[in-house]
Amino acid sequence: MSTDKPNAIIVIFGATGDLSKRKLFPSIYRLYKNGKIGEEFAVVGLARRPWTNDVFRENVRNSIEQSSSKEEDLEDFSSHFYYHSFDVTDTSSYDDLNNLLEDLEGHYQTDGNRIFYLAMAPEYFGSIANQLEENGLKNGKGWTRLVIEKPFGHDLDSAKELNNQIRHAFDEDQIYRIDHYLGKEMVQNIEVIRFANGIFEHLWNNRFISNIQITSSEKLGVEERARYYDHSGATRDMVQNHMLQMVALLAMEPPIKLTPEEIRSEKVKVLRALRLVDPEKVNEFFVRGQYGSSNSIKGYREEATDLANSTTETFVAGKVMIDNYRWAGVPFYIRTGKKMKEKSTKIVVEFNDIPMNLYYKNETEKHPNLLIINIQPNEGITLYLNAKKAGIGSIAEPIKLSYTNNGVDDINTPEAYEKLLYDCIIGDTTNFTHWDEVAHSWEFVDSLLDAWAAVTPDFPNYPAGSMGPEAADDLLEKDGFHWWPITD
Numbered sequence: 248m249s250t251d252k253p254n255a256i257i258v259i260f261g262a263t264g265d266l267s268k269r270k271l272f273p274s275i276y277r278l279y280k281n282g283k284i285g286e287e288f289a290v291v292g293l294a295r296r297p298w299t300n301d302v303f304r305e306n307v308r309n310s311i312e313q314s315s316s317k318e319e320d321l322e323d324f325s326s327h328f329y330y331h332s333f334d335v336t337d338t339s340s341y342d343d344l345n346n347l348l349e350d351l352e353g354h355y356q357t358d359g360n361r362i363f364y365l366a367m368a369p370e371y372f373g374s375i376a377n378q379l380e381e382n383g384l385k386n387g388k389g390w391t392r393l394v395i396e397k398p399f400g401h402d403l404d405s406a407k408e409l410n411n412q413i414r415h416a417f418d419e420d421q422i423y424r425i426d427h428y429l430g431k432e433m434v435q436n437i438e439v440i441r442f443a444n445g446i447f448e449h450l451w452n453n454r455f456i457s458n459i460q461i462t463s464s465e466k467l468g469v470e471e472r473a474r475y476y477d478h479s480g481a482t483r484d485m486v487q488n489h490m491l492q493m494v495a496l497l498a499m500e501p502p503i504k505l506t507p508e509e510i511r512s513e514k515v516k517v518l519r520a521l522r523l524v525d526p527e528k529v530n531e532f533f534v535r536g537q538y539g540s541s542n543s544i545k546g547y548r549e550e551a552t553d554l555a556n557s558t559t560e561t562f563v564a565g566k567v568m569i570d571n572y573r574w575a576g577v578p579f580y581i582r583t584g585k586k587m588k589e590k591s592t593k594i595v596v597e598f599n600d601i602p603m604n605l606y607y608k609n610e611t612e613k614h615p616n617l618l619i620i621n622i623q624p625n626e627g628i629t630l631y632l633n634a635k636k637a638g639i640g641s642i643a644e645p646i647k648l649s650y651t652n653n654g655v656d657d658i659n660t661p662e663a664y665e666k667l668l669y670d671c672i673i674g675d676t677t678n679f680t681h682w683d684e685v686a687h688s689w690e691f692v693d694s695l696l697d698a699w700a701a702v703t704p705d706f707p708n709y710p711a712g713s714m715g716p717e718a719a720d721d722l723l724e725k726d727g728f729h730w731w732p733i734t735d
């Protein structure tokens with residue numbers, strides 16, 4: 248019998264891990280609290296440690312209490328959670344899981360809908376998908392969806408192999424590849440700001456925009472994830488997915504309809520037009536860095552003993568060129584790194600300055616119009632215009648027109664994972680990455696990593712707490728630009 252709210256059993260592989268604790272449980276709770284899911288849902292947590300339902304439920308409650316103020320309905324909420332101790336490499340355990348799901352489906356009216364969320368190390372993704380298929384778990388009485396965490400592969404070849412494994416077991420429309428940046432409010436807003444305002448679209452091209460800057464800087468280092476991160480580095484961890492997705496949203500043509508297929512097809516066209524990195528010119532276009540110790544902050548190589556000689560990059564800056572009619576000649580500068588000065592994700596669209604501005608104080612002064620999209624920590628849009636400085640004379644000074652999302656009641660502002668989980672429950676794939684996007688992004692990232700592989704970098708090359716190596720500033724200066732500040 249169907250209920251008025253979409254319901255499903257959510258099976259989380261890796262339910263004792265960091266992502267489940269910090270993001271997934273609080274997001275499911277917010278969906279519950281905000282009435283997006285009703286009472287007819289269950290969550291099955293899987294991992295090896297021998298927890299009971301009670302221990303699991305206590306962990307779920309603790310994780311929610313750590314992420315929000317004291318909540319009163321946690322006992323009711325956590326009673327929907329069940330734990331199943333399970334080694335995913337033990338193929339005989341999948342039968343027991345199927346029995347548990349069937350039991351729960353007798354208890355909750357979920358219409359047989361199942362979400363399998365793989366919040367585990369990526370080496371397990373392919374085999375779990377196969378076991379779900381071979382043991383009939385994906386053939387429930389309702390729909391079945393597979394949510395896959397990043398990283399989706401280590402390079403194009405391994406991504407293809409993983410994709411083939413998963414596609415052997417699941418259809419593309421059942422696969423939800425998560426890129427949590429696509430769940431962020433202001434990342435989703437890029438499309439709306441661009442295409443719902445008459446004033447921007449005719450300026451949004453190489454005749455009026457001089458460059459676009461995308462910065463995603465973090466104050467944190469690698470914390471508990473050194474093993475994963477050292478094998479990945481900033482390029483695979485942030486550029487292949489989040490940064491290139493933002494480039495695609497900023498550069499795509501207007502979709503003819505707001506369907507996942509139409510939006511994706513516009514994004515894919517941008518990713519196909521990315522200029523691959525020429526190994527001879529890699530230093531003209533990209534800068535890599537690794538943080539060293541500074542003012543009692545440890546350097547990357549001191550974070551763990553096996554990082555002592557690491558040549559993994561914790562910072563990347565680059566000039567990405569899109570070789571198509573709209574963007575030829577416009578650099579998209581991207582920059583991301585760990586242990587930087589601020590935690591901030593921001594997009595700055597710099598418009599061409601007018602050729603002869605009589606209102607500047609002197610000839611060297613320039614303040615072109617800027618459109619800033621603040622993604623985090625504050626959400627909002629700022630437009631910098633020039634206006635007359637108060638007083639005598641006609642000198643122009645930059646003024647800000649700002650909109651900020653601050654002040655909204657926290658529980659009503661959905662977090663990225665909450666939105667994406669909800670989209671998965673209602674079957675909306677718009678904000679998940681299709682294989683075509685993943686493949687083209689890897690092709691570009693592989694060209695960069697291959698070019699870098701020929702030379703051992705001279706690391707560390709930026710102090711922890713800074714905005715990265717000086718060479719990242721030179722990248723723009725030689726084009727006559729500079730990074731706009733990431734704080735207003």
Ligand SMILES: NC(=O)C1=CN([C@@H]2O[C@H](COP(=O)(O)OP(=O)(O)OC[C@H]3O[C@@H](n4cnc5c(N)ncnc54)[C@H](OP(=O)(O)O)[C@@H]3O)[C@@H](O)[C@H]2O)C=CC1
Nearest residue numbers: 261262263264265266294295296334335366367396397398
């Ligand atoms: N943490 C984060 O902020 C982010 C994580 N991700 C991705 O999410 C995924 C999970 O990351 P994270 O939570 O940090 O990882 P953790 O290492 O914290 O968690 C891994 C989980 O897998 C379980 N596990 C490991 N081996 C097995 C096995 N053989 N059988 C069953 N369970 C097993 C562990 O539990 P046990 O030891 O009890 O078996 C644990 O629950 C990764 O793909 C990561 O790249 C993506 C973005 C951000």
Ligand SMILES: O=C1O[C@H](COP(=O)(O)O)[C@@H](O)[C@H](O)[C@H]1O
Nearest residue numbers: 397427463465484485489592623
């Ligand atoms: O995917 C990842 O993203 C986080 C940064 O996410 P944010 O939402 O805090 O900006 C990054 O720390 C992590 O290394 C990476 O895997």
